[in-house]
Amino acid sequence: MCYRIALNFEDGITRFVDCKKGEKVLDAAYRKKINLPMDCSDGVCGTCKCRAESGTYDLGDEYIDDALTGDEAAEGLVLTCQMVPSSDCVLSVPTTSQACKTGQQSFAATVTRVQPHHDAAVVLELAVEDTAAAPVFLPGQYVNIDVPGSGAHRCYSFSSPPGENQLSFLIKKIADGLMSNWLAGAKPGDQLTLTGPMGSFYLREGDGPLLFLAGGTGLAPFLSMLEVLARAGSQRQVHLIYGVTRDLDLVLVDQLAAYADRLPNFTYDTVVADAASDHPRKGWVTQHMPEDMLATGKVEVYLCGPPPMVDAVRRYLDENAIQTASFHYEKFTPNEPQKAVA
Ligand SMILES: Cc1cc2nc3c(=O)[nH]c(=O)nc-3n(C[C@H](O)[C@H](O)[C@H](O)COP(=O)(O)OP(=O)(O)OC[C@H]3O[C@@H](n4cnc5c(N)ncnc54)[C@H](O)[C@@H]3O)c2cc1C
Numbered sequence: 001m002c003y004r005i006a007l008n009f010e011d012g013i014t015r016f017v018d019c020k021k022g023e024k025v026l027d028a029a030y031r032k033k034i035n036l037p038m039d040c041s042d043g044v045c046g047t048c049k050c051r052a053e054s055g056t057y058d059l060g061d062e063y064i065d066d067a068l069t070g071d072e073a074a075e076g077l078v079l080t081c082q083m084v085p086s087s088d089c090v091l092s093v094p095t096t097s098q099a100c101k102t103g104q105q106s107f108a109a110t111v112t113r114v115q116p117h118h119d120a121a122v123v124l125e126l127a128v129e130d131t132a133a134a135p136v137f138l139p140g141q142y143v144n145i146d147v148p149g150s151g152a153h154r155c156y157s158f159s160s161p162p163g164e165n166q167l168s169f170l171i172k173k174i175a176d177g178l179m180s181n182w183l184a185g186a187k188p189g190d191q192l193t194l195t196g197p198m199g200s201f202y203l204r205e206g207d208g209p210l211l212f213l214a215g216g217t218g219l220a221p222f223l224s225m226l227e228v229l230a231r232a233g234s235q236r237q238v239h240l241i242y243g244v245t246r247d248l249d250l251v252l253v254d255q256l257a258a259y260a261d262r263l264p265n266f267t268y269d270t271v272v273a274d275a276a277s278d279h280p281r282k283g284w285v286t287q288h289m290p291e292d293m294l295a296t297g298k299v300e301v302y303l304c305g306p307p308p309m310v311d312a313v314r315r316y317l318d319e320n321a322i323q324t325a326s327f328h329y330e331k332f333t334p335n336e337p338q339k340a341v342a
């Protein structure tokens with residue numbers, strides 16, 4: 001029996017290690033050639049201190065208070081040279097992946113489907129043939145996809161759940177965009193190289209109410225999270241607000257309707273900004289916030305979309321002094337415009 005330990009490094013890279021029952025995390029990482037920070041490996045120096053973001057574990061009983069105080073342990077800090085997991089865990093490692101002599105992992109995937117949604121977005125589906133190479137990631141994380149023939153890559157959040165050989169992505173069509181242009185001619189059988197997973201935007205375990213705020217194709221990571229919640233039979237209260245510019249940008253709403261059937265406490269609203277739209281909810285996401293839900297101060301907020309939308313929501317929460325149990329966001333920051341070649 002093994003527990004899957006996600007190691008989130010400071011540079012945004014995540015690596016997974018399988019920790020055998022009774023094994024210490026430091027040893028499991030070392031087997032995978034990941035040199036987590038350590039000095040003594042005896043629970044004395046504190047060099048291996050990390051933060052456990054989720055999961056259950058035994059802290060070990062052979063470390064001294066100078067290495068990990070009771071307060072630190074209560075806060076979720078752990079010594080990886082002593083910690084023995086008793087479930088899957090997520091650990092934040094306070095250094096870069098490079099410093100731990102690891103880095104990004106690349107894998108190959110084949111295009112199985114390219115489904116355009118008007119001029120708004122494309123659903124890209126890929127298959128990873130080598131089962132052993134299927135990416136492990138946390139729901140909400142993203143991967144870099146190389147744009148064939150360009151030497152460049154673009155970041156995309158998985159919209160499919162972790163642990164599958166079939167991957168999917170929801171990608172905005174950008175006029176004359178590098179990836180957008182490639183996708184316009186993409187067909188089943190095309191090969192792609194992906195590198196990752198990455199990012200600290202992922203669904204944390206817990207049972208508190210969740211508010212998901214998606215701007216445009218920022219819906220992608222929430223589809224992955226919703227699938228994970230649905231498969232786990234989650235009873236959590238989840239409200240999603242999906243805001244877009246035009247009616248045509250509202251894609252995959254049928255999938256949200258299907259989650260409303262599968263998840264007993266899931267509700268969602270769609271919002272369209274275009275003043276000319278007949279949509280029942282117009283304007284910005286911030287004009288349709290669930291005030292009763294937010295008033296409890298217990299909501300865990302996840303926010304993903306283009307930078308102006310993310311900034312507007314953050315401002316709204318600040319200006320209205322809204323307290324949340326936790327707040328996580330991902331900005332779909334575009335790449336710099338291509339410079340003209342002289
Ligand atoms: C962590 C992360 C995760 C991401 N996940 C997703 C995802 O799941 N789905 C998704 O659709 N995108 C996502 N993005 C954005 C994505 O990486 C690309 O920026 C986007 O798809 C444009 O790529 P392109 O090659 O088609 O256009 P580019 O060639 O990069 O852009 C062409 C021109 O358009 C501008 N531009 C690019 N995007 C926009 C925009 N939205 N609005 C206005 N101008 C723009 C560029 O600055 C450039 O001038 C993510 C970005 C980050 C950082």
Ligand code: FES
Nearest residue numbers: 041043044046081
């Ligand atoms: S390596 Fe010294 S306390 Fe863990």
